[in-house]
Each structure stands twice: as C-alpha cells, then as structure tokens.
Amino acid sequence: MRWQGRRESTNVEDRRSVAGPVAVGGGIGVLLLALLVGFLGGDPQQVLQQGAPQAIQEGAEPAPLTAEEEERGQFSRVVLADTEDVWNEIFAEQGIKYREPTLVLFSGQVSSGCGSADASSGPFYCPADSKLYLDTTFFVQLDKQLGAPGDLACAYVIAHEVGHHIQNLLGTTTKMEQLRRQVSAVEYNDLSVRLELQADFFAGVALHHTQKNKAVFEEGDIEEALQAATAIGDDKLQERSGRPPRKETFTHGSSDQRLRWFKKGLATGDITQGDTFATKEL
Numbered sequence: 334m335r336w337q338g339r340r341e342s343t344n345v346e347d348r349r350s351v352a353g354p355v356a357v358g359g360g361i362g363v364l365l366l367a368l369l370v371g372f373l374g375g376d377p378q379q380v381l382q383q384g385a386p387q388a389i390q391e392g393a394e395p396a397p398l399t400a401e402e403e404e405r406g407q408f409s410r411v412v413l414a415d416t417e418d419v420w421n422e423i424f425a426e427q428g429i430k431y432r433e434p435t436l437v438l439f440s441g442q443v444s445s446g447c448g449s450a451d452a453s454s455g456p457f458y459c460p461a462d463s464k465l466y467l468d469t470t471f472f473v474q475l476d477k478q479l480g481a482p483g484d485l486a487c488a489y490v491i492a493h494e495v496g497h498h499i500q501n502l503l504g505t506t507t508k509m510e511q512l513r514r515q516v517s518a519v520e521y522n523d524l525s526v527r528l529e530l531q532a533d534f535f536a537g538v539a540l541h542h543t544q545k546n547k548a549v550f551e552e553g554d555i556e557e558a559l560q561a562a563t564a565i566g567d568d569k570l571q572e573r574s575g576r577p578p579r580k581e582t583f584t585h586g587s588s589d590q591r592l593r594w595f596k597k598g599l600a601t602g603d604i605t606q607g608d609t610f611a612t613k614e615l
Contacts, residue, residue: 334484335549341410342417344433349398349406349440349469405469406438412488413465415549416495419542423604434498435464436491443468456490458497460506465494479564483557485550489536489595490561496535500528505610519581526567527609529585530594533562534607537598545602555599562595563588590615 398406413436424431437443442451446462456467471490476482500506509528513521540558544550563569566588568578578587585591594615598607609615 334488334551334554336408336411336484339411339547339549340414341407342413342433342436344413344417344435345406345410346435346437346464347406348443349402349438350396402469405472408484408487409436409438409467409469409491412491413495415488415543415547416492416539418546419539420495420499422542423538432463432502434458434495435462437464437466439466439468440470441468456494458494458501460497460501463498463501465491465498467491467494475561475564479561481557481561481564483554483560485540485554485558486561488540489558492536492539493532495539496532497528499535500531505531522582522584524610525584526586526590526615530590530615531607531609533586533591533595534598534609535604537595537600538602538604538607539598541599541602558599559592559596562591566591586615 417431417433421431421433437445440452442449443466445457445459445464445466447457447459450457450466452468452470454466456465456471458465467490472487475486475490497506505528509524512524516524565585567583567585568587571578571582580587586594594607594609
C-alpha cells in the first residue's frame with residue numbers, strides 16, 4: 334500500500350510514550366489470543382503456556398519510540414486521514430456533517446471513556462468518547478500469530494473500527510444497547526455478529542473509495558486484506574483453541590461471513606448495500 338508522504342490525520346492522541354503502567358514480557362499476541370480463546374469457549378491456558386506474560390510494571394519511565402513504532406504511528410495517521418476523506422464525502426452527499434473520531438495510540442494499558450483496557454483487548458472503539466484505541470503492536474500480532482501480514486491488512490483493522498464510529502453516528506450503537514436488555518444472550522450474539530459484519534462492510538467501503546480516489550493499492554494488497562478478514566473469524570479463533578466452532582457463541586461472525594461482507598463493501602463502495610440487520614442470510 335502506498336502510504337508514505339501522504340496526508341496524516343491530526344485527530345490522533347499518541348500516548349505510547351506516556352509514563353504509567355506498561356506491560357512487560359509476553360506481548361500482545363499471547364494476551365489477545367488468550368482472551369479471544371477464553372471468550373469463545375476455549376482453554377486460554379493452551380495459549381498462555383506457549384508464552385505467559387510477566388507482571389505489569391507500575392510507574393515505568395517513558396521510553397522514546399523506536400523507528401518501527403514511529404512508522405506504525407505515521408501509517409495509522411495516514412489510514413485515519415483516508416477514512417476521514419471518504420466518510421466526509423459520503424456524509425456530505427447525504428446532507429450530513431461527518432464528525433471525525435479520534436484515534437488513540439497506546440502501549441500496554443489505556444484509559445478510555447468505556448473504562449480501562451490493555452493490549453489484550455485488541456483494537457476497539459468506544460462510543461462514549463468517540464475514540465478508536467489501538468496498541469500498534471497488534472499489527473505484529475496480525476502478521477506473526479494470525480497469519481495476516483501487510484499494510485492493507487492493518488488498514489482494514491483501522492477502517493473496521495472507524496466503521497463502528499459510523500454506526501455510532503447513525504444511531505445503530507444506541508439501538509444495540511437498548512436491545513441488550515430485551516433479548517436473550519443467543520439473540521444478542523446474533524445482533525452482535527450483524528453489527529461486526531456491518532463494520533467489516535464499512536471498512537470495505539472506505540478502502541474502495543480510497544483506492545478509487547488515490548490509487549494506493551499495490552500488487553498483493555487485496556489478498557492481504559482478505560486474509561486479515563478471514564483470520565479473525567470466530568470459527569477460526571475457536572479452532573485455534575482446540576474446540577469445534579459453535580455458531581451460537583459467535584459474536585463477530587465466521588471467517589466466510591466476515592470475508593463476504595468486507596468484499597461486498599470493497600467491491601461496491603455503496604453504503605446502501607450494507608444493512609446486515611435486514612437480511613436473513615448473512
């Protein structure tokens with residue numbers, strides 16, 4: 334993906350050099366995978382035994398960012414800027430002003446409007462403060478543990494979290510919170526899958542228009558992004574835990590579903606085709 338030298342978003346808080354609790358040892362890959370495995374019904378000990386994290390070190394002195402960390406930050410700011418350009422244009426066409434989100438880059442632990450989180454939470458969006466949170470070492474985890482390397486795979490992750498911001502602006506997130514108290518756990522899991530698949534679709538839409546307007550894709554980029562969508566399906570994660578996939582426990586969608594909706598957004602760039610809540614067959 335051609336990203337160097339392009340506009341960087343100013344809607345970024347880089348907290349990676351801020352003093353405070355930081356995780357040492359283990360790494361995001363082990364923590365995140367263990368969390369996902371446990372949440373999806375597997376045995377997180379199988380993951381932790383392969384590389385258990387050490388304790389959290391309190392009051393650590395801020396360390397300067399490495400060249401690699403600086404580059405990850407620059408890349409993230411460029412991708413966020415691309416999403417700003419796309420969604421500002423799409424919202425303007427609908428006669429609506431787009432409210433741009435803020436991206437928070439952190440290392441180890443972070444405090445958000447949705448509470449405290451650490452690297453094991455993975456990238457997430459907090460509707461309470463309209464901010465995306467990303468420990469950029471997740472890009473390494475995508476490559477080394479989930480087998481989804483490449484710039485466009487990382488861009489897909491950021492665009493997916495921006496997709497959740499779009500849902501928040503459109504009122505979908507509020508409706509989901511209301512339904513949480515009205516439906517069973519299985520029914521809510523189905524709604525959660527639909528929410529995540531729509532965010533995948535929106536990620537595809539954003540990348541579609543970025544390519545259309547800026548021609549940033551290079552050979553192999555599309556395959557990288559598709560591989561990322563496939564790698565983080567609930568069925569794949571459950572298989573990694575050594576358990577057979579259980580559809581009723583899915584919260585993000587199967588690999589095939591995530592791939593299908595991301596590809597649909599990427600191919601069409603048409604937000605009217607992404608109502609995952611209205612279709613029976615996902």
